[in-house]
Amino acid sequence: MTTTQQPGKQDLSWLDEVTMTELERNPYPTYERLRSEAPLAFVPVLGSYVASTAEICREVATSPDFEAVITPAGGRTFGHPAIIGVNGDIHADLRGMVEPQLQPVEVDSWVDDLVRPIARNYVEQFEDRGRAELVAEYCEPVSVRSLGDLLGLQSVSSDKLREWFHKLSVSFTNAAVDENGEFTNPDGFTPGDEARAEIQAVVDPLIDRWIEHPENTAISHWLHDGMPPGKTRDRAYIYPTIYVYLLGAMQEPGHGMASTLVGLFSRPEQMEEVVDDPSLLPRAISEGMRWTSPIWSATARISTKPVTVAGVDLPAGTPVILSYGSANHDSGTYDAPTAYDLHRPPLPHLAFGAGNHACAGIYYANQVMRIGLEELFEAIPNLERDTGEGVEFWGWGFRGPTSLHGTWEV
Amino acid sequence: MPAAISVSGRRVECAEDQSILEAFLRAGVWMPNSCNQGTCGTCKLQVLCGDVDHRDSPLETLTADERASGLALACQARPLEDTEVALRGTETGRATHLLRDLTATVVDVEDVAHDTRRVRFGLEEPLAFSAGQYVEVLVPGTSKRRQYSLANTAQEDKVLELHVRRVPGGVASDWLFGPVSVGDRVEVRGPLGDFHVPDMDQDAGEPMVLIGGGTGLAPLLGIARTALERHPDRVMVLYHGVRTEADLYDTDRLTELAGTYPGFSVVTVLSRESAPGHRSGYAPDVFVEDIASARGWSGWLCGSPALVEAGVKAFKRRRMAPRLIHREKFEPADRRGPGA
Ligand code: HEM
Numbered sequence: 001m002t003t004t005q006q007p008g009k010q011d012l013s014w015l016d017e018v019t020m021t022e023l024e025r026n027p028y029p030t031y032e033r034l035r036s037e038a039p040l041a042f043v044p045v046l047g048s049y050v051a052s053t054a055e056i057c058r059e060v061a062t063s064p065d066f067e068a069v070i071t072p073a074g075g076r077t078f079g080h081p082a083i084i085g086v087n088g089d090i091h092a093d094l095r096g097m098v099e100p101q102l103q104p105v106e107v108d109s110w111v112d113d114l115v116r117p118i119a120r121n122y123v124e125q126f127e128d129r130g131r132a133e134l135v136a137e138y139c140e141p142v143s144v145r146s147l148g149d150l151l152g153l154q155s156v157s158s159d160k161l162r163e164w165f166h167k168l169s170v171s172f173t174n175a176a177v178d179e180n181g182e183f184t185n186p187d188g189f190t191p192g193d194e195a196r197a198e199i200q201a202v203v204d205p206l207i208d209r210w211i212e213h214p215e216n217t218a219i220s221h222w223l224h225d226g227m228p229p230g231k232t233r234d235r236a237y238i239y240p241t242i243y244v245y246l247l248g249a250m251q252e253p254g255h256g257m258a259s260t261l262v263g264l265f266s267r268p269e270q271m272e273e274v275v276d277d278p279s280l281l282p283r284a285i286s287e288g289m290r291w292t293s294p295i296w297s298a299t300a301r302i303s304t305k306p307v308t309v310a311g312v313d314l315p316a317g318t319p320v321i322l323s324y325g326s327a328n329h330d331s332g333t334y335d336a337p338t339a340y341d342l343h344r345p346p347l348p349h350l351a352f353g354a355g356n357h358a359c360a361g362i363y364y365a366n367q368v369m370r371i372g373l374e375e376l377f378e379a380i381p382n383l384e385r386d387t388g389e390g391v392e393f394w395g396w397g398f399r400g401p402t403s404l405h406g407t408w409e410v
Numbered sequence: 411m412p413a414a415i416s417v418s419g420r421r422v423e424c425a426e427d428q429s430i431l432e433a434f435l436r437a438g439v440w441m442p443n444s445c446n447q448g449t450c451g452t453c454k455l456q457v458l459c460g461d462v463d464h465r466d467s468p469l470e471t472l473t474a475d476e477r478a479s480g481l482a483l484a485c486q487a488r489p490l491e492d493t494e495v496a497l498r499g500t501e502t503g504r505a506t507h508l509l510r511d512l513t514a515t516v517v518d519v520e521d522v523a524h525d526t527r528r529v530r531f532g533l534e535e536p537l538a539f540s541a542g543q544y545v546e547v548l549v550p551g552t553s554k555r556r557q558y559s560l561a562n563t564a565q566e567d568k569v570l571e572l573h574v575r576r577v578p579g580g581v582a583s584d585w586l587f588g589p590v591s592v593g594d595r596v597e598v599r600g601p602l603g604d605f606h607v608p609d610m611d612q613d614a615g616e617p618m619v620l621i622g623g624g625t626g627l628a629p630l631l632g633i634a635r636t637a638l639e640r641h642p643d644r645v646m647v648l649y650h651g652v653r654t655e656a657d658l659y660d661t662d663r664l665t666e667l668a669g670t671y672p673g674f675s676v677v678t679v680l681s682r683e684s685a686p687g688h689r690s691g692y693a694p695d696v697f698v699e700d701i702a703s704a705r706g707w708s709g710w711l712c713g714s715p716a717l718v719e720a721g722v723k724a725f726k727r728r729r730m731a732p733r734l735i736h737r738e739k740f741e742p743a744d745r746r747g748p749g750a
């Protein structure tokens with residue numbers, strides 16, 4: 001399946017040369033070409049079709065002729081049944097399990113009390129130092145501590161939670177396959193396997209306790225809610241979704257805050273506007289999500305019958321990866337999409353996906369990022385990027401700055 | 411006929427079968443949104459008047475109670491008639507003092523500094539306002555209104571104290587430095603503006619720094635006196651920046667205040683000369699020299715746009731939270747802006 005040429009279509013043999021390393025370092029050039037030449041294309045290194053424009057991503061994500069499927073590397077990392085890869089009754093049950101805590105009315109009732117003290121605590125650690133590496137010292141810790149406490153993982157340190165999502169993340173996106181569809185780098189799953197073993201060692205005893213003594217933690221609710229009295233959901237049934245949380249839900253609000261900061265640093269006058277008027281933060285964050293989508297290309301759908309998408313005929317059972325990060329740079333939708341611009345004409349973006357598998361944590365995630373950045377700017381209104389240090393983005397499946405050095409006068 | 415929908419004074423047409431969100435976004439009016447399919451709740455807003463059809467808004471995202479209290483999902487709802495909405499979290503119903511039209515009588519005109527006058531207007535009935543707000547005065551014999559900050563505290567509600575700087579050729583200036591005389595009756599409208607002391611319950615007694623340029627001192631006098639009465643031990647520094655010693659005024663009044671309140675100090679700053687007892691330079695720079703950290707302080711800036719901008723930068727440099735920075739810009743000429 002290496003030849004990607006379709007009769008009467010563009011010659012896409014250049015795609016044979018695309019490597020995973022290249023995509024992870026900078027997927028944009030490849031995807032820019034995909035969007036213009038083949039918005040739905042088979043990408044050999046991924047062993048899968050990929051949707052790259054806003055229109056085609058939305059079409060596939062919401063089509064009645066597609067359902068969810070987990071990518072092979074994702075399935076290898078999480079196991080079954082992960083919420084992102086199941087359909088029908090199981091999906092309905094898992095959504096019904098996670099959604100109650102994530103409803104806006106519910107989130108509004110506790111999110112400030114949960115996140116603000118955590119954000120303050122982390123900012124206090126460095127606010128008088130005059131410099132900090134904001135990804136590792138702020139964005140990631142605020143994100144993982146908030147969700148960790150919500151899940152009931154108070155006993156797990158923020159550093160451990162960060163280590164877990166990093167390890168799960170590299171395994172989840174270890175997507176490269178050879179011409180036979182075999183993983184090119186099987187060792188790439190070792191970090192994820194290690195993290196899973198550690199997670200189970202920590203979470204199993206908690207589950208034992210919550211089965212007997214339910215508590216007001218998300219995982220305890222997952223065990224009990226909607227179950228007949230005396231029954232709980234099987235732990236093997238909820239673990240894959242616990243991993244979905246311990247990867248994406250832990251990592252992405254951190255990515256989102258960090259990318260928004262980098263975007264704002266690229267427009268000092270917009271940074272100043274937002275610092276002076278924190279009510280602009282939701283808009284700044286929304287543009288940050290569009291500009292560098294944290295879940296850049298991590299979920300997929302599979303056709304349930306023969307379909308034609310973007311002029312390509314797909315047989316039933318064809319997986320399509322949704323590259324939302326590319327869709328959000330679609331020049332058919334956005335002018336100068338590679339620039340961060342707080343004031344660009346406001347149009348919806350796809351950073352949280354679409355259809356019945358769209359992100360379940362949008363409202364919560366937006367609040368975490370807002371409160372996190374509010375507290376950062378409140379404490380350090382004179383924050384600047386340390387221009388002595390570079391900023392590098394990394395990732396194809398999940399994307400964000402690997403580090404971000406800030407300085408300020410103290 | 412398409413219904414119109416408005417938010418904070420922006421009004422857009424909502425085409426047939428367009429959601430409120432889409433109508434706003436297409437018109438370039440941003441509002442929070444994420445999923446655009448009714449499931450995340452990010453686009454929730456308050457219907458202030460008019461009526462909407464909630465369409466497919468799911469009950470999980472928008473509960474029956476929320477509907478009853480006038481909330482709607484912008485990405486789903488369609489206006490059924492001309493409808494006004496407010497974004498959540500924006501202040502809508504905050505109590506303010508009633509705006510009133512009054513007749514005032516000039517009771518006192520006093521030269522206090524070079525080209526600077528204090529004018530007092532007597533009122534027949536008291537005016538309710540918050541210290542720091544301003545009024546509009548209709549210049550007699552013209553149709554021109556000019557804005558002046560009040561130096562009063564809210565208790566001093568029957569005599570309005572304004573500080574005026576001469577502006578060559580300005581209509582108000584020509585009157586106030588010319589034919590004005592005690593007993594003149596003028597039309598006054600007020601109170602106006604959001605530059606004012608916080609409400610009592612919002613004021614925890616945090617340290618304050620105030621920087622006024624020239625007659626920008628006026629509202630700061632009302633604010634400082636009010637804030638010190640509330641919390642007599644609070645730390646407060648007031649910088650009065652002017653060009654030369656001849657431009658200074660009310661120094662005795664401030665010194666007296668400093669005698670009463672031990673936490674209060676005044677710094678006079680001259681930008682065009684040096685003289686004993688005064689600092690030289692630009693008031694925001696002097697603040698930066700003096701105060702190592704303004705974390706947790708509130709800041710009050712009144713004067714020319716340049717002074718206010720420089721003050722904001724100085725405050726942030728000393729890590730004052732932007733939400734605690736209050737600003738009032740005087741326009742340079744005798745056109746707009748309190749105190750011009
Ligand atoms: C800025 C942060 C986040 C971003 C950008 C993000 C984005 C996404 C995206 C793109 C998807 C896949 C949607 C699709 O396939 O169409 C997804 C799925 C999901 N997200 Fe998020 N997410 C974030 C944070 C969170 C948080 C904090 C939580 C939970 C607290 C969460 C819970 C979920 C769940 C449960 C799914 C699976 C939904 C399903 O398959 O039914 N997310 N997210």
Ligand code: FES
Nearest residue numbers: 444446451453485
């Ligand atoms: S944008 Fe998500 S409910 Fe409207």
